[in-house]
Amino acid sequence: xxxxxxxxxxxxxxxxxxxxxxxxxxxxxxxxxxxxxxxxxxxxxxxxxxxxxxxxxxxxxxxxxxxxxxxxxxxxxxxxxxxxxxxxxxxxxxxxxxxxxxxxxxxxxxxxxxxxxxxxxxxxxxxxxxxxxxxxxxxxxxxxxxxxxxxxxxxxxxxxxxxxxxxxxxxxxxxxxxxxxxxxxxxxxxxxxxxxxxxxxxxxxxxxxxxxxxxxxxxxxxxxxxxxxxxxxxxxxxxxxxxxxxxxxxxxxxxxxxxxxxxxxxxxxxxxxxxxxxxxxxxxxxxxxxxxxxxxxxxxxxxxxxxxxxxxxxxxxxxxxxxxxxxxxxxxxxxxxxxxxxxxxxxxxxxxxxxxxxxxxxxxxxxxxxxxxxxxxxxxxxxxxxxxxxxxxxxxxxxxxxxxxxxxxxxxxxxxxxxxxxx
Amino acid sequence: xxxxxxxxxxxxxxxxxxxxxxxxxxxxxxxxxxxxxxxxxxxxxxxxxxxxxxxxxxxxxxxxxxxxxxxxxxxxxxxxxxxxxxxxxxxxxxxxxxxxxxxxxxxxxxxxxxxxxxxxxxxxxxxxxxxxxxxxxxxxxxxxxxxxxxxxxxxxxxxxxxxxxxxxxxxxxxxxxxxxxxxxxxxxxxxxxxxxxxxxxxxxxxxxxxxxxxxxxxxxxxxxxxxxxxxxxxxxxxxxxxxxxxxxxxxxxxxxxxxxxxxxxxxxxxxxxxxxxxxxxxxxxxxxxxxxxxxxxxxxxxxxxxxx
Numbered sequence: 001x002x003x004x005x006x007x008x009x010x011x012x013x014x015x016x017x018x019x020x021x022x023x024x025x026x027x028x029x030x031x032x033x034x035x036x037x038x039x040x041x042x043x044x045x046x047x048x049x050x051x052x053x054x055x056x057x058x059x060x061x062x063x064x065x066x067x068x069x070x071x072x073x074x075x076x077x078x079x080x081x082x083x084x085x086x087x088x089x090x091x092x093x094x095x096x097x098x099x100x101x102x103x104x105x106x107x108x109x110x111x112x113x114x115x116x117x118x119x120x121x122x123x124x125x126x127x128x129x130x131x132x133x134x135x136x137x138x139x140x141x142x143x144x145x146x147x148x149x150x151x152x153x154x155x156x157x158x159x160x161x162x163x164x165x166x167x168x169x170x171x172x173x174x175x176x177x178x179x180x181x182x183x184x185x186x187x188x189x190x191x192x193x194x195x196x197x198x199x200x201x202x203x204x205x206x207x208x209x210x211x212x213x214x215x216x217x218x219x220x221x222x223x224x225x226x227x228x229x230x231x232x233x234x235x236x237x238x239x240x241x242x243x244x245x246x247x248x249x250x251x252x253x254x255x256x257x258x259x260x261x262x263x264x265x266x267x268x269x270x271x272x273x274x275x276x277x278x279x280x281x282x283x284x285x286x287x288x289x290x291x292x293x294x295x296x297x298x299x300x301x302x303x304x305x306x307x308x309x310x311x312x313x314x315x316x317x318x319x320x321x322x323x324x325x326x327x328x329x330x331x332x333x334x335x336x337x338x339x340x341x342x343x344x345x346x347x348x349x350x351x352x353x354x355x356x357x358x359x360x361x362x363x364x365x366x367x368x369x370x371x372x373x374x375x376x377x378x379x380x381x382x383x384x385x386x387x388x389x390x391x392x393x394x395x396x397x398x399x400x401x402x403x404x405x406x407x408x409x410x411x412x413x414x415x416x417x418x419x420x421x422x423x
Numbered sequence: 424x425x426x427x428x429x430x431x432x433x434x435x436x437x438x439x440x441x442x443x444x445x446x447x448x449x450x451x452x453x454x455x456x457x458x459x460x461x462x463x464x465x466x467x468x469x470x471x472x473x474x475x476x477x478x479x480x481x482x483x484x485x486x487x488x489x490x491x492x493x494x495x496x497x498x499x500x501x502x503x504x505x506x507x508x509x510x511x512x513x514x515x516x517x518x519x520x521x522x523x524x525x526x527x528x529x530x531x532x533x534x535x536x537x538x539x540x541x542x543x544x545x546x547x548x549x550x551x552x553x554x555x556x557x558x559x560x561x562x563x564x565x566x567x568x569x570x571x572x573x574x575x576x577x578x579x580x581x582x583x584x585x586x587x588x589x590x591x592x593x594x595x596x597x598x599x600x601x602x603x604x605x606x607x608x609x610x611x612x613x614x615x616x617x618x619x620x621x622x623x624x625x626x627x628x629x630x631x632x633x634x635x636x637x638x639x640x641x642x643x644x645x646x647x648x649x650x651x652x653x654x655x656x657x658x659x660x661x662x663x664x665x666x667x668x669x670x671x672x673x674x675x676x677x678x679x680x681x682x683x684x685x686x687x688x689x690x691x692x693x694x695x696x697x698x699x700x701x702x703x704x705x706x707x708x709x710x711x712x713x714x715x716x717x718x719x720x721x722x723x724x725x726x727x728x729x730x731x
Binding site for chain 2: 185239242243244376380391
C-alpha cells in the first residue's frame with residue numbers, strides 16, 4: 001500500500017517535470033499550422049518542413065491537410081470562424097483572390113526573394129491588383145503519356161504536329177490498339193486534362209488568352225472552333241464506350257498496355273512510377289497543328305499564404321521568405337515529383353519521368369489552364385461551359401461551331417468584356 | 424391532499440417525455456426550422472447573414488441555371504421512385520408471398536435476399552460500377568458471350584438513356600430485402616382462418632392472393648410506399664458512389680439529394696463555393712414534397728380505417 005503511494009508520487013513528480021520542461025521549450029519555439037488539400041504528400045511536406053526547422057529551430061510548423069474536395073469550404077469556414085491555420089495552401093487565381101479581397105490573407109508586398117525568384121506570370125496567379133498574397137509554390141504540367149514499347153513495335157515516332165498525332169492514332173487503331181485511353185465518365189478529366197491540355201496549341205499562349213479576356217476577340221472565333229474541332233478529331237480514337245471510362249479506368253487502360261497514349265498531367269507521374277507497368281513509358285508535349293508553335297499548359301496550382309489573423313505573423317513570414325529560396329525549391333522538386341516548384345532558377349529533378357515531363361515546357365510558351373484566370377467568377381462559369389461543350393463534342397451531340405457558340409453565349413450573360421459580341 | 428397527489432400523477436407523464444423532447448427539438452426540429460430560416464438569407468461565410476426575403480426561391484424557380492437543374496432532379500427522382508416501386512417493391516411482394524408459403528430452405532433464401540441491404544451503399548455502388556464497366560465489367564462480357572455483340576464496350580453508366588435506370592436497378596437490388604421482410608411480416612399476420620375459409624369456398628391460389636391477401640395487406644403496402652418515397656427523395660449516396668455528385672452523364676442521374684449537395688454544401692468543382700441560401704431553399708422544397716406525400720398517405724389511411 002505504502003509502496004504504491006510512493007510510486008504514484010513518483011509518477012506525479014515525473015509528470016509535472018515533463019509538463020514544466022515542455023512549457024519551457026514551448027516558450028522558446030512558436031508552433032504554426034499549415035493548412036493544405038494535399039493529403040497525399042504528408043511525409044514529403046514534413047521532410048520539407050524538417051529542412052526548415054533545422055535552420056530555424058525556434059519555429060515549428062505542423063502540416064495539417066484536409067480532404068481535397070472539401071478544402072475550399074473547410075478553409076473558408078475556419079477563416080470566418082477565426083480558427084484558420086496560420087499558413088495555408090492557396091488556390092491560384094479566383095479562389096485565392098476572393099480570400100484575399102475579403103481580408104483573410106496577409107499582403108506580401110516586398111517579401112524578400114519573391115520578386116527576384118518568380119516570374120510575373122507565376123506571381124500573377126496569386127496577386128490581386130499587383131499585390132501578391134501568396135508565394136508561388138507548385139505548378140503542374142500537361143502532356144501526353146505514351147507507351148514506348150508499343151510505339152517501337154508499330155514503328156512510330158513522337159508526333160511533332162497535331163496532324164502527325166492523328167496519323168499515329170490511326171496506325172494504332174488499325175493495329176487493334178486503343179490510341180488514347182481517356183474517357184468522359186468522370187467529366188472533369190475530359191475538360192481539364194484533354195481539352196485544356198490541347199487548347200493553347202490551337203489558340204496560343206498567355207497573349208492569346210488575354211485577347212479573349214479583354215474582349216478583343218469573341219470566344220467563338222475560328223481559333224476556338226479549331227480547338228473544339230481537335231476534340232472531334234480524337235473522338236474516334238478514344239476507347240470503345242468512352243462515356244463509361246473513368247479517369248481511373250483511363251489510367252489502368254494505359255498501365256495495362258491496352259491503350260498506347262494517355263492525355264495526362266504531371267501529377268500522374270508518381271502513381272505511374274509506383275504502379276511499375278511492365279513496359280517503358282514516357283511523355284511528349286501535346287503537339288500544335290502544322291505551322292503553329294507548341295504551347296504547354298503549365299498550370300500554377302498551389303501558393304502559400306499567411307493568415308492575416310495569425311498571432312505568429314513574423315514566424316510565418318520567415319517561413320515564406322525561406323520558401324522563395326532555391327534550397328526550398330530543390331527539396332520540393334525532389335520530394336514531390338510531378339509538382340514543380342515555380343522558382344525561376346533551373347532545377348534538376350531526381351525522378352527521371354518527372355524530369356522528362358518538366359523538360360517539355362522548357363523553351364516553349366506556357367500558359368495556365370484557360371478558364372482559371374478570369375472566367376470563374378460568374379454563373380455559368382467558364383469551367384462548366386467548356387466542360388459541357390467538350391463532352392458534347394466528343395460525344396457528337398454538338399459540332400465544334402456549336403460548342404464555341406455555346407461557350408460565347410454562356411459567358412455573354414455575365415462576362416462584361418465579351419458582351420459587345422452579343423447578337 | 425390525496426386529490427392533489429392524484430393530479431400530480433396524472434400530469435406526471437409529461438416529465439418523462441422531456442429527455443426525448445429535448446433531443447428531438449435540439450437535433451431535429453431546431454435544425455429543420457433553422458434550415459428553413461437560412462433559405463431567406465444570402466452570404467458567403469459560415470452563416471449567411473444578409474436577409475433577402477424570398478429571393479432564393481425566386482432564383483431557384485426562375486433562373487434557368489437553377490430551374491432546369493431542379494426540374495431535371497425532380498424528374499430523375501421520380502424515375503428512381505418509379506423503378507423502386509415497380510421493381511423493388513413488386514419483387515418484394517412476390518418474394519414475401521413465396522417465403523410465406525411452405526418452401527424448402529426458406530431461411531437460406533431469406534438471408535440471400537436480405538444480404539445486400541446489410542452492405543454499405545458505397546460498397547455496392549463501387550461493385551456495380553465495376554460490374555457495369557465497359558472494359559472489364561461482367562455484364563458486357565456475359566452479354567457478348569451470349570452472342571449480343573452490340574453490347575461490347577457498351578457504357579451503361581455513361582449513356583444518359585441508361586444511367587438513371589442502372590442506378591435505380593442497383594438501388595432496387597440492394598434494398599429489395601426490406602420490403603420483403605415487411606411484407607412477409609404482413610403475410611404472416613393474416614389469420615389462417617381467413618385463408619382456410621377462402622380455400623374451402625373454392626378459391627384458387629391466385630384468387631386468394633388477389634382477393635384476400637392483397638386487400639388485407641393494403642396498409643402495409645402503403646407503409647412501404649411511403650418509406651420508399653422518403654428514401655428516394657432523400658437519396659444521395661448511391662448516385663455519389665456510382666456516377667458523381669454532378670449526376671453524370673449530362674445531369675441524367677442528378678437527383679434531389681445530389682442537387683442539394685452540389686449547390687448547398689460542396690459547390691461546383693473547381694471553385695467549390697457553395698450557395699448556402701439557395702441550398703437551404705432546395706432542402707425546404709424537398710421537405711415540402713415529403714410533407715405533402717406523407718400527409719396524403721396519412722389522410723388516405725385515416726379515411727381507409729374509418730370506412731372499415
